[in-house]
Amino acid sequence: MKYPSQGVARLYFIAAIGLFAAQILFGLIMGLQYVIGDFLFPAIPFNVARMVHTNALIVWLLMGFMGAAYYLVPEEAERDLIAPWLAKLMFWIFLVAAALTVIGYLFVPYAGLAKMTGNELLPTMGREFLEQPTITKIGIVIVALAFLFNIGGTILTGRKTVVNLVLLIGLVGLAVFFLFSFYNPTNLVLDKYYWWWVVHLWVEGVWELILGSILAFVLIKTTGVDREVVEKWLYVIIAMTLITGIIGTGHHYYWIGTPEYWQWWGSIFSAMEPIPFFMMTVFAFNMVNRRRRNHPNKAAMLWALGTAVMAFLGAGVWGFLHTLSPVNFYTHGTQITAAHGHMAFYGAYVMIVLAIISYAMPIMNGREANSQRSQVLEMWSFWLMTVSMVFITLFLTAAGILQVYLQRFSDAPLQFMLVQDKIAIFYWLRELTGLVFLVGLVLYIWSFFVANKEPGLTSAAVDQALKGNAGPAAAIA
Amino acid sequence: MAQTFTKTMARNIFYGGSVFFFLLFLALTFDTSMALPDRDRRELLDPTTERGQQIAHGKALWEENNCIGCHSLLGEGAYFAPELGNVYVRFGNNTEAIKAFIQSRPAEGIPGRRSMPQFNFAPDQLEAIAQFLKYASEINTAGWPPNKQG
Numbered sequence: 001m002k003y004p005s006q007g008v009a010r011l012y013f014i015a016a017i018g019l020f021a022a023q024i025l026f027g028l029i030m031g032l033q034y035v036i037g038d039f040l041f042p043a044i045p046f047n048v049a050r051m052v053h054t055n056a057l058i059v060w061l062l063m064g065f066m067g068a069a070y071y072l073v074p075e076e077a078e079r080d081l082i083a084p085w086l087a088k089l090m091f092w093i094f095l096v097a098a099a100l101t102v103i104g105y106l107f108v109p110y111a112g113l114a115k116m117t118g119n120e121l122l123p124t125m126g127r128e129f130l131e132q133p134t135i136t137k138i139g140i141v142i143v144a145l146a147f148l149f150n151i152g153g154t155i156l157t158g159r160k161t162v163v164n165l166v167l168l169i170g171l172v173g174l175a176v177f178f179l180f181s182f183y184n185p186t187n188l189v190l191d192k193y194y195w196w197w198v199v200h201l202w203v204e205g206v207w208e209l210i211l212g213s214i215l216a217f218v219l220i221k222t223t224g225v226d227r228e229v230v231e232k233w234l235y236v237i238i239a240m241t242l243i244t245g246i247i248g249t250g251h252h253y254y255w256i257g258t259p260e261y262w263q264w265w266g267s268i269f270s271a272m273e274p275i276p277f278f279m280m281t282v283f284a285f286n287m288v289n290r291r292r293r294n295h296p297n298k299a300a301m302l303w304a305l306g307t308a309v310m311a312f313l314g315a316g317v318w319g320f321l322h323t324l325s326p327v328n329f330y331t332h333g334t335q336i337t338a339a340h341g342h343m344a345f346y347g348a349y350v351m352i353v354l355a356i357i358s359y360a361m362p363i364m365n366g367r368e369a370n371s372q373r374s375q376v377l378e379m380w381s382f383w384l385m386t387v388s389m390v391f392i393t394l395f396l397t398a399a400g401i402l403q404v405y406l407q408r409f410s411d412a413p414l415q416f417m418l419v420q421d422k423i424a425i426f427y428w429l430r431e432l433t434g435l436v437f438l439v440g441l442v443l444y445i446w447s448f449f450v451a452n453k454e455p456g457l458t459s460a461a462v463d464q465a466l467k468g469n470a471g472p473a474a475a476i477a
Numbered sequence: 478m479a480q481t482f483t484k485t486m487a488r489n490i491f492y493g494g495s496v497f498f499f500l501l502f503l504a505l506t507f508d509t510s511m512a513l514p515d516r517d518r519r520e521l522l523d524p525t526t527e528r529g530q531q532i533a534h535g536k537a538l539w540e541e542n543n544c545i546g547c548h549s550l551l552g553e554g555a556y557f558a559p560e561l562g563n564v565y566v567r568f569g570n571n572t573e574a575i576k577a578f579i580q581s582r583p584a585e586g587i588p589g590r591r592s593m594p595q596f597n598f599a600p601d602q603l604e605a606i607a608q609f610l611k612y613a614s615e616i617n618t619a620g621w622p623p624n625k626q627g
Contacts, residue, residue: 034557035589042584045594046557047546111596113539124538128554162488184540189517189614192553193509227614229486235487246502246616255621256551263619265505300504330623333552333560413626416559444520 001363003074005081010364011091013357017355017445018368019060019098020350022439024434026052031431042104051105051131057345058129059098064353065210067096069151069167071360072217075159083150089144097139101132119229123184127195130181137181144175158397162231163220165236167213169456173206189257193260203344204273204315209239211311212280218304218359223291233283240276248273251323256330263325270323274316274319277348283388284308294466296457297362299378303355306386310347318343318393330408343393346385354444361448367456374451376444380444384440391433399426516617528608535609538602547593549627551618559593560627565607565614567625572607579603 030049033039040049070087074080081087104113111125117133124134131464132140148171155164191358192210218236220227248267284305295301318340320329331337358378362370369375406419414422513519524530539545542602551562554585559567562622580603584595600608 002588022511033591036589038586038589041586041592042594045547046591047543047555050546050555050557051543110546119541120537123537123540126545127542128545131543131546145617162484186517186522186536188536189513189616192551193506232482232484232487235484237515239491239494240486242491243498244487246495246498247505248547249502250505253509255618256553257513257517257616258509259516260619262505262509287573299550329621332553333556335556338556368555406624407626413624415626418590 003080005084005087006071006074006360007364008084008087008091009067009071009080011088012063012070014097015091016060016063016067016353017357019063021058021441021445022102023053023056024438026050026056028431028434028438030426030432034420034427035431046164048105048110052102054129055105056102059094061353063094063347064349064357065171065207065214066091066147068210068214068353068356068360069147069171073151073154073164073167073365074213076161077154079158081150081153082153082157086150088241088249089266090143090150091234092144093139097136097143098453101136104133105131122182123291124182127181127184127191129199130195132449134182137178141175141176143299144178148172148175160317161227162234163213163217165210166234168215170206170209170213172297173209175201176203176213180428192256193228193258195252196249196252200252201246201467203349204245204248205242207247207349208276209238211307211348212238212241214308214352214356215280215284215304218300218355219287221359221473222295222297222301222304223287224288224293224295225287230287233279233287237276237283240272240279241287244272244275246270251325251328252326267324271320273321273323274312276402277312281308292464293459295369296459296462297359297375299370299375299382300355300359302379302382303351303358307347307351307355310343310351310386310389312347313390314340314343314345314347314393318397323395330404331400334400334403335396336404339393339396339400342396343389346389352387361454362451365452366460369457370447370451371454373454375445375457377450381440381444381447383397384443385437388433388437388440392430392437395426395430395433399423399430402426480502486494504589518612518615518617521612521615531608532600532612535605535607537570538598538606539609550613552621559591560622561610562613562616562618563622563625564627565611567627572604572611575607575610576603579606 005163013440026049027046027436029040030046030053033041033049070081104116108116110131113133114120114125117135119134122134124137125131151171152168155168177198180194184193185191187306216230219225220230247265248270250262251270253266284337288301289307322328322336322340362368370378402423403419406414406422407416478505486614522532524533539550545556546549547555549556550560552560564575565572568578579593579596579598582593582595586592
């Protein structure tokens with residue numbers, strides 16, 4: 001760690017992993033409720049489990065992004081954070097706000113929570129992913145502003161690299177588009193239209209800039225490839241992201257009351273949204289193949305390559321599957337959407353946060369990379385979580401195809417609940433696969449404890465080992 | 478990438494492309510805003526009318542009870558319970574049927590099955606929710622969903 005203030009990232013990463021565990025736990029509860037409908041009813045109804053599942057995901061990814069920024073911005077800017085104390089203070093405010101919100105979800109009926117927090121004064125609650133009480137949303141804005149002040153100030157007074165500037169643009173966009181969560185008119189069409197300015201312009205817009213810059217940073221550090229090359233790739237990738245993704249918002253405007261021309265705009269532009277993800281895959285593999293050093297942290301490199309591949313599959317391919325309007329007419333709001341959502345979030349955002357944690361945590365703990373045994377455990381967790389997410393996606397896709405056929409496509413469409421009973425086998429398979437994912441997560445967390453007990457690997461040791469071996473092939477093994 | 482394609486060119490494509498397509502998006506948003514009055518049934522929402530107030534109240538109740546946490550509305554939300562954007566049509570264009578269904582849910586659930594919670598709504602709240610769902614069903618959604626099963 002070159003600058004002491006980078007160390008604040010540690011807090012953010014630890015909290016992120018804690019919330020990740022909560023997210024998975026509630027995911028398993030929901031998965032079981034899909035097949036045993038009264039499981040934990042009425043104590044934890046499905047909607048409550050789902051709020052915890054999705055909101056924990058959002059908050060832990062934000063924590064991961066913030067941790068990533070606090071870690072990489074000083075290193076890129078070649079100076080300490082302008083206000084490390086502010087970063088620490090904001091961490092505790094964010095964590096307490098998140099914890100109180102989750103406690104509210106779990107122990108107060110949602111209508112009671114709305115009353116307690118004065119939702120009628122500025123109604124923003126009860127919309128998907130934006131369920132947080134208005135006061136929590138205001139807290140998020142304050143934390144985001146303080147964060148941007150800290151990060152922006154550090155970037156603008158230090159060395160200005162492309163990685164830092166792209167990250168800053170992404171983070172400013174994140175904060176700006178979140179403001180649309182405060183706009184909630186009675187007119188349902190307008191409500192939905194601008195709700196997507198938060199949701200879509202986050203995950204298919206500015207978040208991809210954050211993803212791109214973190215990935216570029218990890219690749220620069222682990223491969224030693226010339227910064228100029230990486231930066232050119234980064235610009236091209238994020239250019240394609242926004243060129244396709246902004247008008248690509250149109251794929252959400254097919255059936256919510258907006259004019260029919262969105263079926264053309266949305267289909268054409270969102271059909272091109274896989275392009276930047278494909279470029280990201282090519283980019284990551286290219287950089288690793290052209291590496292000028294053999295970094296001892298193989299686990300971090302695995303996550304970096306993994307996120308490039310899985311983001312392409314989950315966001316790119318699975319998004320394309322149902323993005324053309326004639327297809328979406330049948331698949332809109334079915335398990336196909338759920339399938340896409342799971343692999344896209346895991347591939348693009350979970351894995352990039354785990355990549356930067358994997359790279360930065362050992363360094364913050366005073367070693368270049370974790371021990372061999374810890375890395376092997378981490379790589380096992382990578383494969384268990386990634387393969388189970390592929391299968392979760394496949395099972396939900398199978399469920400979705402059947403659902404579309406039985407409920408919407410066949411000559412005698414069946415009722416929703418009848419269809420749900422018929423496709424229950426896939427929900428069972430999804431739940432079992434979810435348990436495998438949990439095993440992967442446990443191994444992941446365990447790998448940190450193993451790492452703390454053993455001396456880490458160093459570049460020198462890796463180079464030494466390679467000299468006695470047959471060359472580059474040994475480095476990959 | 479060949480050297481003829483420089484980092485500066487890549488940067489210019491990023492800034493130029495992003496700004497251009499964001500402006501195009503704003504233009505399309507403006508056009509959509511002009512077209513919406515003929516599609517989104519905003520005349521029903523007039524807050525000086527009883528119906529307008531009921532729909533606004535119904536939407537508030539919809540939100541404050543997190544209905545979207547299980548149901549979808551115009552295809553968006555959770556996929557655990559039926560689509561409600563067309564429930565008014567599915568229930569035979571009948572708000573009474575919607576109210577009766579909501580009222581009939583057992584407080585302790587149904588053994589082994591998914592069941593909607595009992596919310597103990599007052600009669601005026603039930604009417605407000607039913608009016609909100611009726612309004613949602615009347616929005617011009619380009620023919621979606623494919624059939625009344627949602």
